[in-house]
Amino acid sequence: MTHPYGHLFEPITIGPKEAKNRIWMTAHSTQLVKDHNFTDRHVAYYAERAKGGVGVITMEAMATHPTTQPYEGKIFAFDRAVVPNYQKLSAAVHEHGALLLAQPWHRGRETNGVVNRLPVWAPSSIPCTVYREMPHVMDESNIAEIVEGYTLAARYAAEGGLDGVEVHGLAHGYLLGQFLSPATNHRTDQYGGSDENRLRLVLEIIERTRYEVGSDLIVGVRINGDDGEVESGLRTEHWAQIARSIADTGLIDYVSVSQGTYQNRMLIYPTTPREQGYQVDATRQIKQMVPELPVVVAGRMTSPEKAEHAIASGAADMVGMARTLIADPEWPRKAQEQRERDIRPCVGANHCMASIVSAPLACIHNPAVGREAEMGTGTLEQVVTPRSVAVVGGGPGGMRAALTLAQRGHEVTLFERGTELGGQVNWIARSESYSEWGSIAGWLITQLQDTSVKIELGVEATVESLAAGGYDSVVVATGSSPLRHGWSMNHPARWGSGDQLPGVDQFNVVTMQEALQDHTQLGPQVMVFDDLGTRHAVVVAEHLQKNRHQVELVTSLSSVAPELAGTRDVGWVHKRLRTAGVVFTPNREVAGVDEDVVTLRDVHTDETEQREPVDSLVLVTGSKAEDALLHGLLQAGVEVRAIGDCVSPRRVFNAIWEAELAAREI
CATH class of the missing domain: 3.40.50.720 (NAD(P)-binding Rossmann-like Domain)
Incomplete structure (x- = not known):
């Protein structure tokens, strides 16, 4: 019988190496770093995915220069101290038949100098929309330092026994992408002003990388398939031509395709409800431009069916996954054994993204992530005496x-x-x-x-x-x-008084749970009051608005759902809700309810105002x-x-x- 995922599990040649299948674990931060180097927890983390059957692993992005440190937990790829740990990692991964690559990179303007106390470097002095720090305009000596950093990164990858190097920084609006894009490169020297000049730094780095690793190791690039809706940004046709120009050097062995910049991060690592495989069409255009090279597609590739179709249809040669393999490192083996029902799905919650803000990588429902040695596959001990x-x-x-x-x-x-x-x-x-x-x-x-x-x-x-x-x-x-007393966190004494906010005992005041269980019991004009700043309020607000209620989302905080900054989708959620017609009212708390009249209080000035008619009030004020x-x-x-x-x-x-x-x- 023909295997339903036959294309996915075919071997493939990538330059001088062969991958055992078409599943590629793409790079992502782990925050398992100590002293800018890999740790034993890294070894266990990557070995777990190799053991699960993945064909190729690109490790997390590694700094090529001290100016790219958004947080302490960044590997210094330009420091020879990485070599012994590369050797540990490659031995652990190779034991399970997977290939292992380094990913040197520089963030450019998409960072700040809080951690390293250094200026941000960029081709032109244009701040990032996330970090908003004014960059230093790189001169040619700075550019030479960056080239040297990439050179050292390649040298140490080869010395460490890795299988190759993936040159990063082109995709996601990082430094090399900033040089490539006319939106962020306003230079008039040899590194700006024309397509050829904007590409110069990239080609210099690729040439040095190939020289360092020789012909026996893989060299690839991570590029965008689309920058997204950025004024004068690079779209798919531009990236296809960039891919062709790089391929024409004869120095690279593959192209890995992603999307987005920090101006639209939901193209990089989107949460639900972004559809699976949303990058396939753009990647197909890249593949058509470089038919002789293996091309990797990414972008919520979560199901074996979607992965198989991407390859069978000719859109790509390999399928890249990050969050999918965080959720289930055994995804490849389960897919090959046709155990689809056993695959722990990535649900697009982005808890992985939120976790690395202040702690090592975690998954919303895979507790073993980052602790594979203690809790990973094969660590569960059978009891001697069942209870x-x-x-x-x-x-x-x-x-x-x-x-x-x-x-x-x-x-x-x-x-x-x-x-x-x-x-x-x-x-x-x-x-x-x-x-x-x-x-x-x-x-x-x-x-x-x-x-x-x-x-x-x-x-x-x-x-x-x-x-x-x-x-x-x-x-x-x-x-x-859910709590029903109605008091915001600004009134802690009230929480212990036993009193309720006046009017919250009315029939038209409900909890989030009740609103989601049966929205038909709510009136046409609904107010959602949020005192948490988490996802709860936006979930119920969006649900009610889609079901033909007019929703005003009131919050005691200065903005709606600020905790979604951690999952990186706060802007995307705001856009969805506001486009749908949800009205945002920050810096207010509910002061009282009288039938269909709700009194709001400004949390800063104590001024009050009234809303009417409010047919239903939904409380999102915490739980007991x-x-x-x-x-x-x-x-x-x-x-x-x-x-x-x-x-x-x-x-x-x-x-x-x-x-x-x-x-x-x-």
């Missing part, structure tokens, strides 16, 4: 605990008082734009079907029933429920831990572990993380 364990709560945390407990050999019963599994993830998934989030619960449900876990739906576990069941241990994952069962079990002396929101209402990630830890301890 009878009750898990109370069928949200993501409870299901994760039940799954891991069962996989270790325990006898597990999962209690859920509702009629379905999924918990609060199901609320979010009711919104069309966030329907993919439902796969967090969906994957766990699928995996539980292959275990011996006994699932009791519509059953509320109590201290008495659990005691009568004779369980050896209990995991409490009872979650949280549902911990009564936990305390009851503790008082009864039962062996119990609490996870997730019943400890403290937080994120899906925290519930799954704590579930995995608890299940490994029992």
Whole structure:
């Protein structure tokens, strides 16, 4: 029988090397760095993906000069100290038959000097829309330093036993892309003013890179397929010609294609609801321009079907994945074995992006990310003496605990008082734009079907029933429920008074959960009041607006959903909501409700204003831990572990993380 993904698992020649299949793990930050170098956690991280069956791995972008340090956790590719760790990494990855490449790069204007206390370098003094720091205009001596940095990076990659070098900085609006684009290169010297001059630095770096690694190693480039809607930016036809000009040198072995700049970062790493494979058409045009070279396509390539089609249709020769392989490092093996239902899906939540702001890389529902040596594939220990364990709560945390407990050999019963599994993830998934989030619960449900876990739906576990069941241990994952008192965080004393904000007990005041469960009970004019700044309020606002309610999103904060800056989609979400007609009102809190009149208070001036008619008011003001069962079990002396929101209402990630830890301890 012909394999459904036959093209995906064909070997392919890339210059002097052969990849065992067409799956390429593209570069992404891990924040596992220490002292600007790789660590043993890196070794375990990359080895885990190689063991999972990927054909090629490009490691995270590595600095070619001290001026490109957006944060401490950046590898210095220009420092010979990387060589011994390259050797460790290449040995670990090669053991599983994958190729391993370095990715030297420079951010140019898309950074600041906060960490390194150095000026930002760029071809012209135009600040980045994200960092907004005025750059130093590079002179020819600065340019020579950058070329030398790329040269050293290539030399050390070869000395470290890697399989090649991917020259980065062209894509995503980084330094070389800034030189290439007339939007950001206003120079009149030999590095600006014409297409030939703007390409000069790129060709100099590629020539030096090839010289350093010789003919036995791979040299490739990462380019854009489209800069996006940037005035005078480079579009697909421009990038296709750039690819052709670089290919004409005869110095490169492949082209990897991405999209976007920091002016439109949702082309680089988009969240849901961006469709899978959105970069395929642009990549196809690049491939047509350089038919003799392998071309890599990326952009939410999450399903084996989409990956196979991209290659079979001739759009590309290989499929690049980053977040897909963060979510499930065994994606290639599972696809090859046609175990599609077992693939843990990337749901486009971008928790991975948010995590690296202040901590190492993490995935919203793969707790092993960054801790592969302790929690990765093959680390789960079987119990010698199975125990009878009750898990109370069928949200993501409870299901994760039940799954891991069962996989270790325990006898597990999962209690859920509702009629379905999924918990609060199901609320979010009711919104069309966030329907993919439902796969967090969906994957766990699928995996539980292959275990011996006994699932009791519509059953509320109590201290008495659990005691009568004779369980050896209990995991409490009872979650949280929305607060209804209406007070913002600006009034902490009110939270303990027992009083409610005047009018919030009216029938037309509801919680986010109630609004998402049945929007038809709400009137045409809806106000959503947000005191959190997280994704919750924008989810419900977008859902209601799409279902023909007119929504005003009021927040006590200075902007709507500022925490989405971490997931990088705050601008994209604002655009979607405002285009749909949602009205934003920041710096206000609800002061009272009287039938269909809502009084708002300015959080800075204390001035008030009224809105009418407000047919329905949706409160997004936090949650309270549902911990009564936990305390009851503790008082009864039962062996119990609490996870997730019943400890403290937080994120899906925290519930799954704590579930995995608890299940490994029992």
